[in-house]
Amino acid sequence: MTFGVVGLCVVVLSYGVTYRTTRSAYSGWWCISLVLFFVSALLFLANDTDVQVVANPLGNTLAVLGAGCVWAAARSLRGRATTWWQLAIAPLVVLVASSLDDPADDIWAGGPFFLSGMAVMLGLSAYELATMLRAGLGQATARAQIRFTLWSLTLTSGMVALYYLLRAVVFVAVGPDDDLFRAAFGSQATTLITLVMLVVVTFSMSEMSHVEQTTDLHEQATHDDLTGVLNRSEFLRRAGAFVAHGSAAVVAADLDGFKALNDGHGHAAGDAALMRFAMVAREVVGDGGLVGRLGGDEFALLVPVASDARETVGRIRARYADGGADGPLPTISFGIAPLDAEVGVKDTIVRADVALYQAKAAGRDRVVVYDGAG
Template sequence: MTLDITTLRVAFGAVAVTLFVLFYTVSFRQTRSAYSAWWCAAIAFFFTGSTGYLLDGTVHQVWANPLSNTLLVMGTVSVWAGARTLRTSKPAWLQLSAAPLLTLLASVVDPPATNTWSGGPVFLGMMSLTIGLASWELWRLPSSYSRVEAPLAVASALVSVLYFVRCIAFIAEGQNGYVFTTYVGSGVTTLITLVLLVVVSFSAAALSAEQIATDLRARADRDALTGLLNRSGFLDLAALHTDRLARAGRPGALILADLDFFKAVNDTYGHAAGDAVLRAFAEASTETVRSTDLVGRYGGEEFIFLLPGASAARSEDIARDVSMALQGRRAPDGFDMPTVSYGIAALDALDYDLDATIAAADQALYAAKASGRDKAVRAIRPAGTTGGSSAEPPHGSVRTP
């Protein structure tokens, strides 16, 4: 039996419906991940778009053909948007709507009542572009993902190349050209896409589960109140950064910061005000440090910084800038933001031991508190020793002008 294009489209629709039901019930309802939601949307668009072509040759072709072109492009755009949620975030709505709107416009102005390939070059070009972008996003996934995305990336790339070849052949020969009809016609493309859709759905389900696992890992490393790294998350990343500094022989600095008289804020203005102060300090810190620096909430009102490549003097400047940024924020109920005390310890050739450096910074912080607060104190480590430290006299106040 010869499978004509109508039979293939019916088969494609049946497979798409089956995959949608399975993916929705097994993947999306269990994970609720953004990726699985976009993949469900993609399958739905592919199904409705392919079904619309069944109206070709009828009086409904005038609206069904442009709509089908647009829906299929919306399907590939959904694949791209889903891939972006795995790495960064979804594109803006303008980016999502550009390709479908261009396809719709081209299909409407190219008499769809008499031309089943209305807007053909634009439709084929947008399909190639958007699915190619999805493949590119999948290849750029961070190392935290396993390589389950590889089949999906390869399949997306193959479909992108296929539509690119179709676009070139269509422009060169037209819809009735030999190369276009024989090698990259609708029947061949529908069959290939049908097979790839089944194959990549398994990878899509695995990626959806990995997205949830990655999100959970990220949440486990973050402090819920401030959004900073929590203690364990900071220490894990700081250990990696310290190892890199040691291998490269580069210096660094570690700062422990403690909000002065923070208990008085909670006792006087309530815990909601205290929480607002902690968030304000977190914001002041992240706005001040570089993107390569680490900032974490060490516990309670105590915070910790790791500054790769920074000297002790530069660390004092950063502490002063953080305090100034904090004082520039409005506190709830109009009270003054608390001052901050800092203990600074160097990471250098004398000692790259993270635990010892934290202990040294803690002793320096204690000295800053004992000598009047609202200042930064550097730790001094005896030469040739590891772990032992003392504190220099305060190197000036970090009070804001």
């Protein structure tokens, strides 16, 4: 209960000071998590009463759901959304297991599932944070304070996850009434561990909410609002890193008859076609390449291996044409040019455009590779 009371104080302050001013998903998820932990602690106070049969399974369930929100908070720092159905799986398992045990007489009904659920969700949080540390947070991670905060969160999440995993193992091995379990994994030790986590979270909430805001602003500055792919300047900047490798190719793509589509079916149809192509291109090119919108209905793709460019374009064409859109979809013309270190990215795009214009002149809806002519 100590953790619940302190947690309630923290959530009130965090909501009023951090979330209301930043509206960051990270602080929002943590506020929800702390509320769930507090309600869970209140429900556990009903142990040894007539309502234990209902309160105890619900307490277990809400605690695991709260740990799931900790995972969602970590995911939000990487720009990843978390749906409620993703969060519901572990709590539902715990609810069923706790309810089917003996919650009327046993305060540890469903104990192994509850402890394992806590370990899994907090472990996933530690994994998300560790992944972020390995990948970096762009230029934001240059600040030592942010990196220290991330390390603190990662180690704390991992430590608490490991603690709950050990609780589950010892619980199954010797039971909750054994002296070993009571001494090392009883309520006093658990309160201490969770209070440490609360201190770290309180310290981190303001800092990481700022990081999330910075990441969002960086996303807005470097990506196209409509399609979500890179904008022109960011595509050129990132493509420059591939010049030294000398094996990439640039693909210019243009939607055929796009103006007629807009005029005949409205801008919504045009936007749908742009978003459809951008989505398919990102899926096919993958994380190893780049997709950018240069302007209007023209896109640029960077394929890391030049010899794969034609095959990549073929897969994009097939998937793009294979349904997935409510309205009409225009055909697409493509021009391919190997990325030449001597001429640079901009001139390679010009070469790809030359090939693209040749594809248009030849009847559209085709792929042309730059051959140095024209």
